Amino acid sequence: MTENSDARKPAVGRARGRTKAPTAKGEERRREIVAAASELFARAGFRGTGMAEVAQRVGITEPGLLYHFGSKEGLLRAVVEHRDLRSQAFARDIAAVGGLQALREMPAFAHRNREQPGLAKLFAVLLAENLDPGDPEHDFFVRRYREMRAVVAGMIREGQRGGEMRADVSPELKAIEILAALDGIASQWLLDPEEVDLVISIEEYARTLIRDLATDPEPAETGAPEEVQG
Amino acid sequence: MTENSDARKPAVGRARGRTKAPTAKGEERRREIVAAASELFARAGFRGTGMAEVAQRVGITEPGLLYHFGSKEGLLRAVVEHRDLRSQAFARDIAAVGGLQALREMPAFAHRNREQPGLAKLFAVLLAENLDPGDPEHDFFVRRYREMRAVVAGMIREGQRGGEMRADVSPELKAIEILAALDGIASQWLLDPEEVDLVISIEEYARTLIRDLATDPEPAETGAPEEVQG
DNA sequence: GATTATTTACTTAGTCCTTAGTAAGTTCCA
DNA sequence: TGGAACTTACTAAGGACTAAGTAAATAATC
Numbered sequence: 001m002t003e004n005s006d007a008r009k010p011a012v013g014r015a016r017g018r019t020k021a022p023t024a025k026g027e028e029r030r031r032e033i034v035a036a037a038s039e040l041f042a043r044a045g046f047r048g049t050g051m052a053e054v055a056q057r058v059g060i061t062e063p064g065l066l067y068h069f070g071s072k073e074g075l076l077r078a079v080v081e082h083r084d085l086r087s088q089a090f091a092r093d094i095a096a097v098g099g100l101q102a103l104r105e106m107p108a109f110a111h112r113n114r115e116q117p118g119l120a121k122l123f124a125v126l127l128a129e130n131l132d133p134g135d136p137e138h139d140f141f142v143r144r145y146r147e148m149r150a151v152v153a154g155m156i157r158e159g160q161r162g163g164e165m166r167a168d169v170s171p172e173l174k175a176i177e178i179l180a181a182l183d184g185i186a187s188q189w190l191l192d193p194e195e196v197d198l199v200i201s202i203e204e205y206a207r208t209l210i211r212d213l214a215t216d217p218e219p220a221e222t223g224a225p226e227e228v229q230g
Numbered sequence: 231m232t233e234n235s236d237a238r239k240p241a242v243g244r245a246r247g248r249t250k251a252p253t254a255k256g257e258e259r260r261r262e263i264v265a266a267a268s269e270l271f272a273r274a275g276f277r278g279t280g281m282a283e284v285a286q287r288v289g290i291t292e293p294g295l296l297y298h299f300g301s302k303e304g305l306l307r308a309v310v311e312h313r314d315l316r317s318q319a320f321a322r323d324i325a326a327v328g329g330l331q332a333l334r335e336m337p338a339f340a341h342r343n344r345e346q347p348g349l350a351k352l353f354a355v356l357l358a359e360n361l362d363p364g365d366p367e368h369d370f371f372v373r374r375y376r377e378m379r380a381v382v383a384g385m386i387r388e389g390q391r392g393g394e395m396r397a398d399v400s401p402e403l404k405a406i407e408i409l410a411a412l413d414g415i416a417s418q419w420l421l422d423p424e425e426v427d428l429v430i431s432i433e434e435y436a437r438t439l440i441r442d443l444a445t446d447p448e449p450a451e452t453g454a455p456e457e458v459q460g
Numbered sequence: 461g462a463t464t465a466t467t468t469a470c471t472t473a474g475t476c477c478t479t480a481g482t483a484a485g486t487t488c489c490a
Numbered sequence: 491t492g493g494a495a496c497t498t499a500c501t502a503a504g505g506a507c508t509a510a511g512t513a514a515a516t517a518a519t520c
Contacts, residue, residue: 018493064481187358195379255469292507
C-alpha cells in the first residue's frame with residue numbers, strides 16, 4: 001500500500017472547494033472536527049478510525065469533512081499541528097526556568113499530563129503509527145523530537161555553565177534519556193494505570209535525576225514538607 | 231466498531247476446519263505465516279495490514295490463512311505469543327546474573343535489539359495499538375509489563391540484599407523507570423536512527439544507573455580497556 | 461498390505477460491509 | 491452575486507469472513 005500508490009494521490013491538507021478566506025463559522029467547525037478526530041484517533045489510532053465515525057461525531061456528512069480537510073491525511077495533519085500543545089507547553093516550561101529548577105518542575109508537568117490522558121494517548125498512538133519514513137506524519141515527529149531534545153539539552157548545558165550540574169554528562173545523551181523515561185513512563189501508565197502511577201513515577205525519576213546531576217547535594221526533602229522554602 | 235459489535239464475534243484463536251492434531255507441514259506453514267505477519271504488522275500495524283497482504287506474502291489464499299488461525303485476531307494472537315522472544319530473552323538475561331551485574335549486561339541487550347529492529351518495532355507498534363482495555367491484546371501487554379517489572383524489581387532487591395545497591399530506592403519504581411527508559415530510547419531510535427544511536431544511548435543510561443545505584447564506586451572504566459579482567 | 465475412512469490443508473467463488481473519495485447540486489451569508 | 495459551507499447520491503476498491511468442495515496425507519479396517 002505504501003509502496004506503489006505514489007501516483008495520483010489526492011490533494012492533501014487543504015480544502016477542495018474553498019479557494020478564498022474561510023469564515024468564522026468555518027473555522028469554528030474545523031476546530032470541532034479536529035477535537036472530535038483527536039479523541040477518536042487517540043482511541044483507535046489514525047488507521048483504526050473511519051471518516052464516517054468522525055463525521056457522525058460532529059454531526060456532519062463525510063464529504064462535509066472532506067470539504068474542510070481535503071483528505072483523511074489532511075485531517076490528520078490538522079490534528080497533529082493543532083494538538084501540538086504537548087511539546088509547546090513542554091518547551092515553555094523548560095525554557096522559563098533554567099538548569100536544575102527545570103527538573104524540579106517535572107512533577108507539575110506530570111500532573112498536567114494526568115489531567116489530559118487523551119492528549120498523552122493521542123501522542124503515543126500517533127507516534128507509533130508514524131515510525132516509518134513514508135508514514136504520513138513521520139517527518140513531523142522526527143522534527144518534534146529533535147526540537148524537544150535540543151530544548152532539554154540546552155537546559156542541561158545551562159545548568160552546567162552555571163556550575164549547578166556536573167559537567168561530565170553529555171547533554172545530548174541525557175536529553176534522549178529524559179524524554180525516553182517520560183514517554184516510557186507515560187506509556188506504562190496508559191496501559192496499566194492501576195499499577196503505574198504517572199505522577200509518583202515521574203516524581204521519583206526527577207529525584208533520581210537531581211541526585212545524579214546536581215553538584216551540590218540537594219536539601220534532603222524526605223520527611224521535610226514543602227513549607228521548607230516558605 | 232469496538233463498542234457495539236460484541237455479539238456473534240467469530241471464534242478467535244483456533245483453526246476453523248481442523249479439530250485434531252496438525253501435521254508437520256501445517257506447523258511449518260503456520261510458522262511461515264507468523265513470520266510474514268510479524269514483518270507486516272511491524273511496518274503498518276495490525277490495523278493497517280490486510281489479510282490479503284499476509285496471504286500474498288506467504289503464497290496462500292485468504293481463506294487459507296483463516297483455516298489456520300480462524301480470524302485476523304487469531305493471527306495477531308499467534309504473532310504476539312510466538313514472537314515473545316523479547317521479554318523471554320530479557321528475563322533470562324536478568325535472572326541469570328543478579329544485582330549490579332545485570333545492569334552491566336544492558337549494552338549487550340541493546341546490541342541484540344539493534345540486530346533485529348523488526349522485533350523492536352513490532353513490539354512498539356503493537357503495544358500502542360493495544361493500550362486500551364478492549365483492544366484485542368491489551369491483557370497480554372498488561373501481563374507482560376507486570377512480569378517484566380517484577381523481574382527487574384527482583385534484580386534490584388537482590389542487589390540491595392547483597393549490599394551492592396543502595397537501599398533507599400523503591401525497586402518497583404526503579405523497575406518502571408528502567409523499562410520506560412529502554413522503551414523510550416528504542417522508540418526514538420526507531421523514529422530517527424540517524425540522530426539516536428540505540429547502543430550508545432543505552433550504554434550511557436546503564437552507566438548512569440550504576441553510578442546512581444552502586445554503593446561502592448565503580449572502577450572508572452573510561453580509558454580502561456576490556457582486558458583489565460583478563 | 462491393500463483398501464477404506466477420516467482429516468488436514470487447502471482453493472474457488474461469493475457475501476456483505478466499510479473504506480476514502482467524487483460529482484454535482486443547494487443553502488446561506490457577506 | 492459569488493463564494494463558503496455544506497448535502498445527496500454515487501463509485502470503486504478493499505475489508506474480513508463463509509460455504510462448499512477438492513487433493514493429499516494419515517489412520518483404521520479387513
